[in-house]
Amino acid sequence: MQIYLSRPDITEKEIEAVCEVLRSPNLSLGPKLPEFEGAFTQYIGAKRAVAVNSGTSGLFLCMLALGIGQGDEVITTPFTFIASATTIMMAGATPVFVDIEPSSLNIDAAKIESKITDRTKAVLPVEVFGNPLGMDKVCEIAYKHNLAVIEDGCEALGSVLNGKKVGTFGKMSVFAFYPNKQITTGEGGMILTDDDDLADICVSLRNQGRGKGDGWLSHERLGYNFRLCDINCALGIAQLSRIEEIKAKRSRVAKWYQEMLADDDRLIVPTEPDGCDMSWFVFVVRLAEGYTDRQRDNIIKAMRGEGIQVSNYFPPVHLQPFMAKQFGYKKGDFPITESVCERTIALPFYNNLTKDEVAIVRRKLVQALDKSASGG
Numbered sequence: 001m002q003i004y005l006s007r008p009d010i011t012e013k014e015i016e017a018v019c020e021v022l023r024s025p026n027l028s029l030g031p032k033l034p035e036f037e038g039a040f041t042q043y044i045g046a047k048r049a050v051a052v053n054s055g056t057s058g059l060f061l062c063m064l065a066l067g068i069g070q071g072d073e074v075i076t077t078p079f080t081f082i083a084s085a086t087t088i089m090m091a092g093a094t095p096v097f098v099d100i101e102p103s104s105l106n107i108d109a110a111k112i113e114s115k116i117t118d119r120t121k122a123v124l125p126v127e128v129f130g131n132p133l134g135m136d137k138v139c140e141i142a143y144k145h146n147l148a149v150i151e152d153g154c155e156a157l158g159s160v161l162n163g164k165k166v167g168t169f170g171k172m173s174v175f176a177f178y179p180n181k182q183i184t185t186g187e188g189g190m191i192l193t194d195d196d197d198l199a200d201i202c203v204s205l206r207n208q209g210r211g212k213g214d215g216w217l218s219h220e221r222l223g224y225n226f227r228l229c230d231i232n233c234a235l236g237i238a239q240l241s242r243i244e245e246i247k248a249k250r251s252r253v254a255k256w257y258q259e260m261l262a263d264d265d266r267l268i269v270p271t272e273p274d275g276c277d278m279s280w281f282v283f284v285v286r287l288a289e290g291y292t293d294r295q296r297d298n299i300i301k302a303m304r305g306e307g308i309q310v311s312n313y314f315p316p317v318h319l320q321p322f323m324a325k326q327f328g329y330k331k332g333d334f335p336i337t338e339s340v341c342e343r344t345i346a347l348p349f350y351n352n353l354t355k356d357e358v359a360i361v362r363r364k365l366v367q368a369l370d371k372s373a374s375g376g
Ligand SMILES: Cc1ncc(COP(=O)(O)O)c(C=O)c1O
Pocket: 053, 054, 055, 056, 057, 080, 081, 083, 084, 126, 152, 154, 155, 176, 177, 178, 188, 189
């Protein structure tokens, strides 16, 4: 038996959409690119959308478009996927970490101000695991200090905080479409902004620095090939058209886990915060305080041995060896992040996970917890 950590949800609609492109003469830079971008601007309620080949490319282009580079600092969270921080470094700037708020696991807005210096150019908050809590407060502080917000919404497509959609908080916002995400294009990403100039720079940067209306061999700036081809865009259009159904399916799985795990005081089980319409990315439980990372790792090993794919989302970004070496970070620098990271277990989570499979995951988790309690 295998229960996977994540699985894409591809229907005949997606397969047909991709085949239609394959039968057409336009595999890249064809009509599906503006159609996908248009569907996104409409869904999010932003003026412009720029499709790129990954969330990482999207975040990197935001840095370049905002003129962030050598000598600049960008404030972000150490509890995230590595790309939130490495894209700051790719631009030549320095990530400055602020510890997280322990209930949402998002950057603690109250701690941002003390990290702002003359070099700070932007704040890059992340809606971790799909949770948008605190984004309004982060933006308030950033805008008070004239700092741009680059919203890393890569895990939170479809989440809403007090009626405001993820993707509308930042001056620039980014989504990602790797197959474990709410919607997938295989690989892909999307930049959203209301600023035409920033969007135009991103359009040029993703396409070898070409300018508006210039020929294929005219280049106005150093650019990249971060294009998203029409095959991916067609898949994305079909997936995005199902976003409400996808959100509902994921909420249903989250509810099953919540119902089945709520009574176990050895676990901290995530819930939808007040005021949030949460688009669940993953379902990450935490072991109660007092558990060690060794116990957590043994539980993960035991579950994997039983065919249940689980993972330790996330290790602290600042303690990744290359980050610690470059910036001199050490254990104890961001204690809340580190304490959370030691005790997380991401459980299998995807649209079509069944209630019976959730019950199996619960049973295997409880067995592993019992074994851990008996010193096993
Ligand atoms: C918070 C966050 N930022 C950025 C990314 C990068 O996206 P991609 O894998 O598409 O490059 C991810 C992807 O997992 C992510 O979770």
